[in-house]
Every structure is written in structure tokens, then in C-alpha cells.
Amino acid sequence: MQAGAAAAIEELAGQLAQTHKLVVCTGAGVSAESGVPTFRDASSGLWAKYDPMTLATPEAFARDPLLVWNWYLHRRRQVDALAPNPGHTAIAELQGILNEVVVVTQNVDGLHRRAGSRTVLELHGTLYGTKRFHDGHKVDYRWPGDLTDFEFTQDSLPRCPDTGELLRPDIVWFGEALDSVTLSQAFMHARSADCVIVAGTSGVVYPAAAVPEEALQLGVYTAEINPDETELARRADAYIALPSGVALPQIVARVKQLRGRR
Ligand code: BV8
Helix, strand or coil: CCCHHHHHHHHHHHHHHHEEEEEEEEECCCCCCCCHHHHHHHHCCHHHCCCHHCCCCCCCCCHHHHHHHHHHHHHHHHCCCCCCCHHHHHHHHHHHCCCCEEEEECCCHHHHHHHHCCCCCCEEEEEEEEEHHHHCEEECCCCCCCCCEEEEEEHCCCCCCCCCCEEEEEEEECCCCHHHHHHEEEHHHHHCCCCCEECCCCCCCCCHHHHHHHHHCCCCCEECCCCCCCCHHCCCCCCEEHHHHHHHHHHHHHHHCCCCCC
16 A cells, blocks of 8 residues: 555554544545446446436426436446445444544445445435426335336336326536535534544535535544545645545554553
């Protein structure tokens, strides 16, 4: 491992050993080692001819709900077949070491919860939720039992059991406002954290990217974990140029040593 990464891991572990409240802001990079393609790569195989940036919009859904639903079904099937990776697990493990750990994620794959993280703010929604298209009212849709070979048709599109209205994925699309309560909670936690870790995000998409930015501006100790250095890394207190699934388990092991726990 590069000397820089080892020193940065030691530095961050030292900070975490005296941290009361940690906020971990994650993007698609944290799920990459589970095999979940990042959003920009979410179009593979059959879907390669579609641009996810145009599919993940209310306009695309209004124009062709069947196409958009089957894209999300494809991504849901992908994630169902995958598992949390050591990065997700390490974040969950910190809950048993630090007083408070809050995950603020842009990911919609549900892997933080599956890894055992209990406080997870899903800024961009979840592949596992549905809501009415016209009023955003959340509805518990009963998914088909076996999704393996299932594809939606015009007649089988998800509909509200009460009103029969068309349902949509409970996902925040481009051009749509994030849930205001979830977003304000994310900012509140970041402001009151002793340490913020930003992992696996290019920090391009707003307002999600503004959450760690605000912590940094308030002087909260901030570290980034990403093989590619982002603009935030250059201003952060520590930058670890490693995959999160490699760095985070090492950081947690060192924190345990420093906190005298085996
Ligand atoms: C909104 C769900 C307004 C969909 C997603 C300024 C302020 C406010 C808004 C804007 C603004 N400028 C532009 C906007 C508009 C837009 C935006 O930010 N556009 C960008 C492209 C410039 N924002 C919006 O539209 C937001 N809404 O602004 O509403 C409004 C307000 C009031 C009223 C009405 C409207 C909504 C944005 C949410 C869109 N939905 N996801 C779905 O999944 O289908 S965003 C989606 O893309 C992801 O959730 C993620 O946030 C983003 C990027 O995803 P990826 O490309 O996959 O991830 P990323 O590149 O971040 O991650 C890869 C990184 O990981 C890389 O850096 C890589 O190096 C690293 N990595 C790779 N492997 C590893 C790794 N790191 C660690 N370990 C590894 N192993």
C-alpha cells in the first residue's frame, strides 16, 4: 500500500478513536465492490443504448412508464443477487464502537441496511419502494414473487391497490426535489458530527454533494475515501486513495486497537 494511504488511514483511525458522532456520506463507489454498476454505468447489456441520465427523469417516466419500470426492475434484480461488501460491513461495525453513526447515502440499492447499518438516510430513494406517480403518496406495492424472468407489461404495471393509479419507483429523479425532511436531517447530522467520511462519490450531484461540503466549511474533520481524488479531497483533512472495501476494514481494525477493543 502507498505510504500516503497508510499514513492517511492511521490519521483517520486516530480521529475516529476519539469520535463521538460519525457521519458517512456514500455514493455508488461504495457499492462498486459488491458488483453494483455505478449510476453512470447502470446501462449495460440490453440497456446500453439508453442514457441513465435521461431515463432517471419524470419526463422519461411520463413518456414511457413501461420502459422506465423495466429499467428499474433490471437494476432491482441486479442488486437482489448481490451482497454488501466489506466496506458496507465496516461502516455497520462502527456502530458497535462509536456512540453514533449516521449513513447519508446517494445509493438506492439498500446495501447499507442489508449490511446492518441502522440509521441510513437514502437521499435519492430506494429501488425497494414505490409511490403514486401523480401525488407521490408512498404505497406498499406487492412485488411479483419471483422477479427472475419477470418483465412488466402495459397491463401489469404497478398500480395503487386503493386508487388504481400508476405507481412509480420511490426514487428521486433528476430535476426533482429531494425529500425535504431527509435532506434537512442529513445536513443537521453533518453539522453536528465530530467526523465526516465521504466515500465512493464523485461529488457531482447536488444537493447531496452539499452535505459534506457544509461540514467541511464548518470545520468538521472530513476525510475522503476514493481511488480518484475529487475536488473535496483536496480540501479534506485526510484523503485515502483506495477502494472503500479495502480502506474501511483497515480503518475499523485500527480504531479497535486504539480504543483497546479486540
Ligand atoms: C434537484 C437516483 C431541484 C436515480 C440520482 C445545483 C444545485 C441543485 C441542483 C443542481 C445543481 N446543479 C445541477 C443540479 C441538478 C441535478 C444535478 O446535480 N445534476 C448534476 C449531474 C450536475 N440535481 C438534481 O436534479 C437533484 N434535484 O436539484 O432538484 C429542485 C428543487 C426544488 C424543486 C424542484 C427541483 C436530484 C438529483 C438526484 C438524481 N438521482 N439517483 C437512480 O439511481 O436511478 S443521482 C445518481 O447519480 C446517484 O444517486 C448519485 O448521486 C449520482 C452519481 O452516481 P454515480 O455516477 O454512480 O456515482 P458517482 O460518480 O458519484 O460514484 C462513483 C465514484 O465512486 C467515483 O468518484 C469513483 O471514483 C468512485 N469509486 C469507484 N469505485 C470505488 C469508488 N470509491 C470508493 N471505492 C470504490 N471501490
